[in-house]
Amino acid sequence: MQLFETRAELRAFLKEVRQRQQTVGLVPTMGALHEGHLSLMRTAAAENDNVVATIFVNPTQFGPNEDFSKYPRSLEEDARLAAAAGVTALFHPPLEEIYHTGNATWVEVVGGLTENLCGRTRPGHFRGVTTVVSRLFNIVQPDRAYFGQKDAQQVQVLKRMTEDLCFDIQIRVLPIIRESDGLALSSRNAYLSVDERQAALVLSRSLEQARHLIEAGERDTKTIVETVTAFIQQEPLAVIDYVELVHPDDLRPRERLEKAGLLALAVRIGQTRLIDNAMLEVATCS
Amino acid sequence: MQLFETRAELRAFLKEVRQRQQTVGLVPTMGALHEGHLSLMRTAAAENDNVVATIFVNPTQFGPNEDFSKYPRSLEEDARLAAAAGVTALFHPPLEEIYHTGNATWVEVVGGLTENLCGRTRPGHFRGVTTVVSRLFNIVQPDRAYFGQKDAQQVQVLKRMTEDLCFDIQIRVLPIIRESDGLALSSRNAYLSVDERQAALVLSRSLEQARHLIEAGERDTKTIVETVTAFIQQEPLAVIDYVELVHPDDLRPRERLEKAGLLALAVRIGQTRLIDNAMLEVATCS
Numbered sequence: 364m365q366l367f368e369t370r371a372e373l374r375a376f377l378k379e380v381r382q383r384q385q386t387v388g389l390v391p392t393m394g395a396l397h398e399g400h401l402s403l404m405r406t407a408a409a410e411n412d413n414v415v416a417t418i419f420v421n422p423t424q425f426g427p428n429e430d431f432s433k434y435p436r437s438l439e440e441d442a443r444l445a446a447a448a449g450v451t452a453l454f455h456p457p458l459e460e461i462y463h464t465g466n467a468t469w470v471e472v473v474g475g476l477t478e479n480l481c482g483r484t485r486p487g488h489f490r491g492v493t494t495v496v497s498r499l500f501n502i503v504q505p506d507r508a509y510f511g512q513k514d515a516q517q518v519q520v521l522k523r524m525t526e527d528l529c530f531d532i533q534i535r536v537l538p539i540i541r542e543s544d545g546l547a548l549s550s551r552n553a554y555l556s557v558d559e560r561q562a563a564l565v566l567s568r569s570l571e572q573a574r575h576l577i578e579a580g581e582r583d584t585k586t587i588v589e590t591v592t593a594f595i596q597q598e599p600l601a602v603i604d605y606v607e608l609v610h611p612d613d614l615r616p617r618e619r620l621e622k623a624g625l626l627a628l629a630v631r632i633g634q635t636r637l638i639d640n641a642m643l644e645v646a647t648c649s
Numbered sequence: 650m651q652l653f654e655t656r657a658e659l660r661a662f663l664k665e666v667r668q669r670q671q672t673v674g675l676v677p678t679m680g681a682l683h684e685g686h687l688s689l690m691r692t693a694a695a696e697n698d699n700v701v702a703t704i705f706v707n708p709t710q711f712g713p714n715e716d717f718s719k720y721p722r723s724l725e726e727d728a729r730l731a732a733a734a735g736v737t738a739l740f741h742p743p744l745e746e747i748y749h750t751g752n753a754t755w756v757e758v759v760g761g762l763t764e765n766l767c768g769r770t771r772p773g774h775f776r777g778v779t780t781v782v783s784r785l786f787n788i789v790q791p792d793r794a795y796f797g798q799k800d801a802q803q804v805q806v807l808k809r810m811t812e813d814l815c816f817d818i819q820i821r822v823l824p825i826i827r828e829s830d831g832l833a834l835s836s837r838n839a840y841l842s843v844d845e846r847q848a849a850l851v852l853s854r855s856l857e858q859a860r861h862l863i864e865a866g867e868r869d870t871k872t873i874v875e876t877v878t879a880f881i882q883q884e885p886l887a888v889i890d891y892v893e894l895v896h897p898d899d900l901r902p903r904e905r906l907e908k909a910g911l912l913a914l915a916v917r918i919g920q921t922r923l924i925d926n927a928m929l930e931v932a933t934c935s
Contacts, residue, residue: 370815384668461815467760468779468813474753493754501815504790527754529656529747529787 364446367454370502373415376452377503385412389505389532390450391496394418395435395550399540401448403509406537408449415503416450419461424491435553454503461498470497470528472520475615480516480627481638484604492517493524500530507533511540513547515625515640519614539639541567547639554635562600563632569594570641573608573626577643582620584608587643595630604629604636611642620645650732652739656788659701659740663789671698675791675818676736677782680704681721681836685826687734689795692823694735701789702731703740705747710777721839740789747784756783756814758806761901766802766913767924770890778803779810786816793819797826799833801911801926805900825925827853833925840921848886849918855880856927859894859912863929868906870894873929881916890915890922897928906931 367373380387388407392400400416407414418441425431438455445453470493471477477489500508508525510518522534540548545567546560555563569591576587592606609616611625620643627640653659666673674693678686686702693700704727711717724741731739756779757763763775786794794811796804808820826834831853832846841849855877862873878892895902897911906929913926 374817382670463812465809466813467762468756468758468810470754470756470783470814472754476753497756498813498815501817504817523751524754526749527752527784528756529784531660531787531790 364442364450365452366442367452368456368460370456370460373452373454373502377415380413383412386507387411387503387505388414388535389499389503389508390414390416391499391508391510392416392418393420393434393550394441395437395553396441396444397540397548397550397552399511399513399548401444402540403511403537404445404448404450406535407507407509410535411505411507413451414449415452415454415505416445417454417456417499417503419454419456419495419499421461421491421495422458423462423494424488426485426487429485430551430554435550461495468494470494470524472523472527475613476516476520476523479609479614479616480605480607481629482516484629489517489520493520496521497524497528497530500525500532505532507535509535509537511538512536512642513539513549513638513640515627516614519612545571547637549637551635551637555632559600559632559635562598563635563637565595565598565601566628566630566637566639569606569628570626570639573641573643577620577645582645584617584620584624587620587626591626591628595628600632602631604631608643622647650728650736650739652728652741654741654743654746656742656746659738659788662738663701666699669698672793673697673789673791674700674821675785675789675794676700676702677785677794677796678702678704679706679720679836680727681723681839682727682730683826683834683836683838685797685799685834687730688826689797689823690731690734690736692821693793693795696821697791697793699737700735701738701740701791702736703742703785703789705740705742705781705785707747707777707781708744709748709780710774712771712773715771716837716840721836747781754780756780756810758809758813761899762802762806762809765895765900765902766891766893767915768802770915775803775806779806782807783810783814783816786811786818791818793821795821795823797824798822798926798928799825799835799924801913802900805898831857833923835923837921837923841918845886845918845921848884849921849923851881851884851887852914852916852923852925855892855914856912856925859927859929863906863931868931870903870906870910873906873912877912877914881914886918888917890917894929908933 388411390403471490623644629638674697676689757776894912909930915924
């Protein structure tokens with residue numbers, strides 16, 4: 364695996380790759396790699412001749428009171444893990460390689476996709492995500508780009524951006540990776556104390572509650588959301604940011620669950636904001 | 650020259666071009682081609698193995714009361730002219746190839762570059778320009794893209810976008826092409842009556858006035874702008890949209906002219922809004 368810090372060096376590497384008619388998979392990350400990221404890298408390695416992983420803690424997707432400065436950074440360990448997962452080029456640019464002086468260009472998906480869920484409580488977050496990912500797409504020009512379903516809304520926003528801006532890139536979405544007790548992997552789990560780590564199980568367990576409800580025949584989304592909300596509120600360390608059950612494509616709420624719905628949560632455990640989600644599918648008679 | 654109406658067909662053509670390791674120049678236009686466009690195409694043909702020209706009257710860069718619906722369209726004649734100018738692929742997409750249903754993504758340069766000059770009187774115009782050009786860049790992925798200095802502000806905005814979004818594309822800017830009497834070529838000149846055509850000379854002549862002032866030693870930008878304004882106001886058919894003398898890089902006004910300034914005009918002649926500009930350079934002692 365080669366490590367690159369500048370666009371020029373990475374582009375020289377990619378030019379040779381292209382001349383050999385080889386394919387490129389891109390895995391954009393903010394580092395602090397865990398098994399979720401590594402599953403993306405391993406799949407990218409299986410599906411492409413080369414895997415470019417990026418490690419860049421993107422300031423424009425953090426709000427003014429969010430955790431940009433304390434976000435975990437662990438380049439050496441990340442490099443070791445990425446190499447073992449099949450990454451061939453690790454791109455770790457300094458800030459000015461992505462946002463130089465005088466930078467003034469934003470890429471933004473407007474409307475329903477960015478208004479609900481995290482869009483409500485993290486204004487500007489998705490504008491930061493689309494702005495940085497469009498740059499990474501232009502730098503790497505991959506054949507495929509890999510994202511985790513853990514960030515379900517981000518996935519829908521990036522699919523929309525990719526289609527709208529005519530990027531010739533296939534977006535691949537891989538399942539949430541969980542600890543054995545159900546906690547969805549996140550770099551932010553490192554912030555949790557022992558008690559908070561235990562309390563954080565309320566997220567995945569509340570999603571299980573919703574699954575049971577649907578198996579029992581419940582289709583009214585208000586009832587499902589209220590039940591999940593009440594379940595989470597039983598946990599004293601948890602403060603709900605949102606619980607929403609939306610259509611998986613447009614991320615807008617529906618009164619009744621038809622074929623499938625995305626149940627998405629954001630919950631603060633102490634100072635740490637965690638997200639999780641489940642695709643709730645309604646079994647149909649065959 | 651081949652004519653393409655879909656992205657898929659154009660991409661298949663470009664894939665073969667790339668496999669032959671050939672270069673591609675892009676000339677984005679809204680059609681109604683004149684000598685200004687053709688000079689871009691000829692230069693692109695001299696500098697690249699292939700030239701893709703696009704003809705797409707982009708609705709998102711027109712305001713609600715502007716001339717989108719009556720903008721001149723002349724595909725057959727355009728195709729003949731483009732082929733003669735060395736274009737190898739003409740891309741003439743229907744609306745839905747660029748803006749499909751559900752489209753929600755904008756690319757925007759914010760700040761000074763888009764606030765002055767046309768940004769003041771055509772809100773949203775440059776957001777439409779950057780949004781469509783970023784799509785064309787992604788579809789064609791050219792080595793070089795060609796624009797005319799006639800649209801001086803557009804050129805600065807697109808250079809900024811290209812640098813900020815890390816497009817690996819060289820922006821080439823070519824001089825304004827004028828009729829023998831000085832009128833800058835524009836597809837909108839076709840709207841002018843005989844009297845208006847004569848009145849429209851006030852734009853280029855006022856730029857000449859400014860040049861004379863600077864040769865005579867004038868450096869105060871307010872005086873230069875006021876003199877140009879008074880000159881244009883002598884023409885009964887002319888209504889000034891703006892006269893501004895700005896720094897050529899950041900497009901912000903300065904009190905005094907230092908090395909160079911961009912004098913930019915927008916003037917309505919009857920119902921037709923025309924623009925013109927001149928780079929005013931101060932001779933320095935050697």
